[in-house]
Amino acid sequence: MGVALGELAALRRQGTPKGITSVCSAHPLVLRAALRHGAKTGRTVLIEATCNQVNHLGGYTGMQPADFARLVHELAVEEACPRELVVLGGDHLGPNPWREQPAEEAMAEAEAMVAAYIDAGFRKIHLDASMGCRGEPAALDDETTARRACRLAAVAEAHAAAAGGAMPVYVIGTEVPPPGGADHALTSIEPTDGVSASKTIEIHRRVFAEAGLSAAFERAIGLVVQPGVEFGNHNVIFYDRTKIAGLAQVLDAEPQFVFEAHSTDYQGTGSLAALVEDGFPILKVGPELTFVLREALYALDAIASDLVPDYGERPLMAAMEATMLHHPEHWCRHYHGAKEEERLLRHYSLSDRIRYYWATPEAEAAVGRLFAALKDRTVPLPLFWQHMSAAGRFADRPLDPEAVVIWRIAQVLAAYAAAGNR
Template sequence: MTLLMDLAAARRGNSPRGITSVCSAHPLVIRAAARNAAKHGDTLLIEATCNQVNQFGGYTGMQPADFVALVDRIAREERLPGERIIFGGDHLGPNPWRKESADVAMHKAEAMVAAYVAAGFRKFHLDASMGCAGEPAALDDATTAARAARLARAAEAAAISAGGPAPVYIIGTEVPPPGGADHAIAKLEPTDPAAARQTIEIHHKVFVENGLEQAFSRVIALVVQPGVEFGNENVVLYDRAKAAGLTRLLDEVTQFVYEAHSTDYQGRTALRQLVEDGFPILKVGPELTFVLREALYGLDLVATDLLPDYGDRPLCQAMERLMLAQPGYWQGHYHGSPAEQRLQRHYSFSDRIRYYWNQPEAEAAVARLLEALRGKSVPATLMRQHLASFEVFAGVALDPEKLLVAAVQRSLDDYRFAATGEAEAA
C-alpha cells in the first residue's frame, strides 16, 4: 500500500512513477500480469468491478473471495509472492442495482464493499455518481460525496474487523462511462480543473462532517477525464497540452494524483506522458482481452489451415453463435447494419466479446483449439500469415497457452515502461 500512498510524493519530487491497474477476471490475463510482475519483481495491482464481482456473483459468477482465490492460485503458480499483490475494487457503488431504490441499492453497495474488504481488497474506487430508481441519471457532487462517505464508513468498519492494512480510496468518476464509448469519438475535452477541485472540496467537507477524517487522509487519487477514450472503432490519444490545467492543479492539492481510466490502446509514449503529468494509476482492461482475442483468432486460423479435421474457424463460429443467442452484453452498444454489427461483435475496441469467454460453450471451443494445436509444429510461413509477430513460436512444439499469455504480456510491457521508464531488454 505504501507504493500507492507515495505516488503523489514521487511526482512532487520530480521522479514520477506509476502503476498499472489490471482490470480483468480472465485467467490468462491474470496469468500474464502475474508472470510479468514475478519476472520484474513488481507489485501487481489487480482490480475487479462491481458488476464483474460482487456478493451475488456478478457477471463472472465470482464473489470477492472467489476472485482473490483465483488470483492467489495463479500467482502461486507463477511464483509471485502474495505480499506483492494489491487487490482493488473499481466503481464500487450502487451501479449493479441502480434500477432499485437508492436506499436498497446503497445497502447492497455497503454490503458489497464489506465483502471486498473481508476478502482482502484494500484499494477502493468509490463511485456513487449514478442515479437509482426515480433519480437523475447522474447525481450532483454533494449527493455523490454523501454516498461515497457511506461506502467509506462501511469499508473502514470492515477493515477494523478484518485487520490488515487500512484501505486507500479513489474518488470521482469519469465521462464517458467505464468500458469505453459506444460510438465514434471525434473530440474529447479533459475535465475542467475547477470541477476537479470542487469534487475534492465537497468530498473533504462531507467526509469530515461524517467523522471520516482519517479515511479522507487515505484518499490518494481522483478520477477525471484526461482526454483519453476509445469507442468501437477509434481511439482518442492523450494530448498533454489539453490536460495541462489538471496537471497544474496537483501542485495545489498535493495529497492527490489522478487515476486514469480507459487508457487502453494509448501506446507507451502517451502512457508515459500520462504518468509524468500526474496520472500514475493507469487502468487497463479491454485492451488486454482484445489482444488475447486477436491471438485466439489467429490460432483458430492457423488450426484451420494446418489441421484437415479441425474445421473452418470453429472458435470464431462458436463465439458468433453464443453472442447471437445471448445478445444482452453487446446489443445496444453496437450499431449499424447486420454486417457492421457482426464486425463489432468480434473486433470492436470495446471488446464486449470479453463477457462471453467464461461461458461453457466458449470455454469448450477454446479448449478444443488449444488441444488441437498443443505440441504441433507450425511452419513459419503459416505463422507469418496469421500471427506474424509471434514467429518465434514457429517450427517448434507449440505451447498455445504460452503464446496467448505472451500476447497479453506485450501490452503490459507498454504499461510497465510508462510506470517505470524502463524499456524491456531486447
C-alpha cells in the first residue's frame, strides 16, 4: 500500500522507516513509467515539477502547473494507476528562475507561481527562497530565506483554503543543492552540520508564528539538508552514514520532521536504503531517470542503424547533437573543456542536460522516426547483446520500442522502491 507523506516521521520514530521516491521529471515516458510502476506495486507515486521546468509562465517545458497536472492525470488513467496514489509536488518553488531580477520583482513572480501550483492541485510544496537575487549574495542567510519562504507559504495557504480539500504540506531548508547536480568533478562533499539544521527549523518556526502561520508550519514535514551525496558531470559522491551523527540528533529533537534528500541519483539501492534508515525517506531523483531514457533511446538508435535499411547511421544521436549546438543555452554554462570533451558531455554527462531538449520538435520527430522504424520488427538477440545486453528479453518477437524505454526507466524506480521498503 502507498505510504502517506505525513506518516514518514512516525514510521521513523517507530523503527520501521519507509521511503518514498520523488520523481522529478516532466518527460512523458518517465511519468508513464512511474505511474505504471505505481499501478503494479500499489506504492505512492510522488511526482514533482521544478520551478524551471513548469511555472506560471511555462518554464522550459512550455507547461504551466495545470498543464503538467493534466498530463500526469491523463497518463494515470491510461496506466490504470489509482488517483489516490498520485501526489503532485512542486520542487524548488521560489524566485530561482527570476534571480537575475531585483528581489521584489523575483518574489512577485514566485508568488504567482506558487498560486498556480496550488490552484492546479499540487499539495507538496518545497519552499526554496535560499538563492540570492540581483545584487544579493548567492546564498542568503536563514532569516531572509525564512521570511521569503513564509511569504510564499501565505500565498499557498490562501489559495488552498479557497480551493477546499487538503491543505499543503511543506518542505523547508536553506542548505539546498542546485537543481540537476553539480557542474564539475567532485572529490568530497560535507553533510550539513546538525546545529545549522536545528537553527534553520527554529528560525522558520519563529518567522511563521510571527506571521500568524503556525498552523502551516505544523504541516512542514521535511527539511532539506545535505547528506553528503552529489553527482557531477563525471562522477558520484556516495553516501557515508558515518558523517551524519549530528543530523540524526536533529530528528530526535524535532519529531514532526524527516529529511528530504536531493541529488540521490546514481546512488544505488544500498546507499538509498541507508539514507532511508537514517532519516532521509524522501528520495529525489531526476537526471538518472532521463539518463537511462537517453541510454535506451541511443541503444535502439544503434540497433535500428544495424537492422533497418535506409534508417541511416545513428540519426537520433545526430539530431540531438544538431539541436544542442543550435540551442546551446541549456548546456553551454555547465560543460567546459575542448570541443571533444564538450561533445561527450552533451550526450553522456551524469547531469544529463540533454533532458532539456527531448521536447523540441526536432527531438520528437527523431524519436518518432526511431519508434516507427522498429515498431513490430523482430530484433535478433545478438543485436540486443551488442547494444543493450540487459534487454535481451525483448529479442526475437515483434518489438514495442517504447516498452523497452519504459522498462529501462522502471529498473531505476524498482531500485528506489526496494530501498524504501526494506
